[in-house]
Amino acid sequence: MEVNEIENGIVIDHIKAGTGLKALSYLGIDTRTDTVALIMNAQSSKHGRKDIIKIENLLDIDLASLGLLDCGATVNYIEGGELVKKVKLALPERVTDVIKCKNPRCVTSVEPAIQHVFLLVDPETEEYRCEYCDETVRF
Amino acid sequence: MGELENLKGRNLLEPGDFTVAEQKALFDLADKIADSPGAYQDTAKGRLLAALFFEPSTRTRLSFESAMLRLGGQAIGFSEAQSSSAAKGESIADTVRTVGCYADLTVIRHPKEGSCRVAAQASDVPVINAGDGGHHHPTQTLTDLMTIRREKGRLDRLRVGLCGDLKFGRTVHSLIKAMSAYDGTGFYLISPEELRVPSYVIRDIEAGNGSTYVETRSLGGAIDRLDILYMTRVQRERFFNEEDYIRLKDSYILDAMKMRPARADMIVMHPLPRVNEIAAEVDKDPRAVYFKQAKNGMYVRMALISALLGEAQE
Numbered sequence: 001m002e003v004n005e006i007e008n009g010i011v012i013d014h015i016k017a018g019t020g021l022k023a024l025s026y027l028g029i030d031t032r033t034d035t036v037a038l039i040m041n042a043q044s045s046k047h048g049r050k051d052i053i054k055i056e057n058l059l060d061i062d063l064a065s066l067g068l069l070d071c072g073a074t075v076n077y078i079e080g081g082e083l084v085k086k087v088k089l090a091l092p093e094r095v096t097d098v099i100k101c102k103n104p105r106c107v108t109s110v111e112p113a114i115q116h117v118f119l120l121v122d123p124e125t126e127e128y129r130c131e132y133c134d135e136t137v138r139f
Numbered sequence: 140m141g142e143l144e145n146l147k148g149r150n151l152l153e154p155g156d157f158t159v160a161e162q163k164a165l166f167d168l169a170d171k172i173a174d175s176p177g178a179y180q181d182t183a184k185g186r187l188l189a190a191l192f193f194e195p196s197t198r199t200r201l202s203f204e205s206a207m208l209r210l211g212g213q214a215i216g217f218s219e220a221q222s223s224s225a226a227k228g229e230s231i232a233d234t235v236r237t238v239g240c241y242a243d244l245t246v247i248r249h250p251k252e253g254s255c256r257v258a259a260q261a262s263d264v265p266v267i268n269a270g271d272g273g274h275h276h277p278t279q280t281l282t283d284l285m286t287i288r289r290e291k292g293r294l295d296r297l298r299v300g301l302c303g304d305l306k307f308g309r310t311v312h313s314l315i316k317a318m319s320a321y322d323g324t325g326f327y328l329i330s331p332e333e334l335r336v337p338s339y340v341i342r343d344i345e346a347g348n349g350s351t352y353v354e355t356r357s358l359g360g361a362i363d364r365l366d367i368l369y370m371t372r373v374q375r376e377r378f379f380n381e382e383d384y385i386r387l388k389d390s391y392i393l394d395a396m397k398m399r400p401a402r403a404d405m406i407v408m409h410p411l412p413r414v415n416e417i418a419a420e421v422d423k424d425p426r427a428v429y430f431k432q433a434k435n436g437m438y439v440r441m442a443l444i445s446a447l448l449g450e451a452q453e
Contacts, residue, residue, distance in 0.1 A: 107251040132253025134339045
């Protein structure tokens with residue numbers, strides 16, 4: 001399958017096959033207005049299959065939450081048709097408003113206008129804790 | 140700058156907020172206050188403490204108010220959510236931000252875990268956590284540590300048994316976190332299966348200063364090895380299901396017979412109030428120090444208030 005190369009924008013490569021749609025939602029991309037290509041189950045020499053996202057004319061996106069979903073993905077920044085920067089995603093230290101704390105005793109269950117913040121506890125186990133109640137989760 | 144001076148304007152939300160050196164400076168001051176309370180009667184003159192208790196409390200609230208009054212300051216506040224604007228739906232952040240306009244220091248107790256952090260984020264004056272649900276209760280921990288230091292003469296290399304509700308017992312979570320910072324603490328975690336300590340508390344032990352732990356269901360099997368036995372109440376208000384509470388509430392009852400194998404210098408502590416987890420006959424045992432704890436609590440809160448207001452002398 002052919003998708004044209006982009007002149008300016010971002011190419012997120014090596015996304016775990018089948019998770020591309022979820023990755024788009026984590027990125028907060030507005031599919032009504034942004035120019036986006038999602039390629040699913042593309043051939044990959046490393047992993048067999050992979051998903052790829054191409055976003056045109058948009059360089060400023062929040063990659064922290066994408067690291068949660070797939071810390072093996074790479075992000076390529078393209079300007080004037082040239083690769084100008086390549087970033088390997090990592091688990092973010094702090095995650096804001098991606099998921100809600102499920103502890104019914106947590107203050108986030110009652111306090112209005114509060115951010116749901118999770119802090120990385122251990123990169124090995126990929127465990128996070130709620131900043132308020134310490135409840136742990138894996139994303 | 141001295142350790143106490145360092146504490147000026149700070150919050151106390153959980154035990155790890157103060158270093159071991161800062162805690163030591165506080166306990167030194169609390170000891171001095173206990174020896175001659177009259178010398179500190181004007182320390183907080185003209186200052187105001189706001190005690191916001193969204194959940195019932197006798198001991199902690201009165202202890203804070205007594206501490207402030209004995210320092211020459213004054214206290215305002217409420218003792219249940221129904222008598223505050225929370226009943227009208229006001230957020231914690233708005234309540235605390237408003238109270239900060241009147242008072243020099245805010246003390247908050249709230250049933251939701253992490254409520255004190257919301258308060259601290261909204262407040263321009265120091266915030267003290269007086270209990271946030273089943274999460275933390277750091278001033279009870281200061282009370283406990285001061286009592287251990289006075290009774291045992293040290294805070295390191297102690298074998299500490301914690302017995303009862305270790306899941307929802309916030310005083311337990313805070314004490315474990317604090318004692319893990321001291322050298323070589325050995326924890327015996329004695330609870331029913333359903334009330335074991337949460338995983339984040341176990342992580343505090345593992346990250347501690349050479350701390351170890353054993354989880355057991357048996358009080359009798361551990362009591363002869365302990366320097367300190369910390370009993371807790373199974374708290375009805377933490378259960379969503381009354382049947383679970385009734386099934387678990389009498390899991391451990393300490394009586395004179397069970398005390399027999401304990402060491403002569405072991406101390407029995409309890410954050411109070413107790414229901415029936417310690418039989419009244421144990422009160423006469425010189426190893427029972429839970430009423431001394433309550434008195435120490437007032438002195439250490441006097442030291443804490445002085446330090447956060449920037450009025451403490453080293």
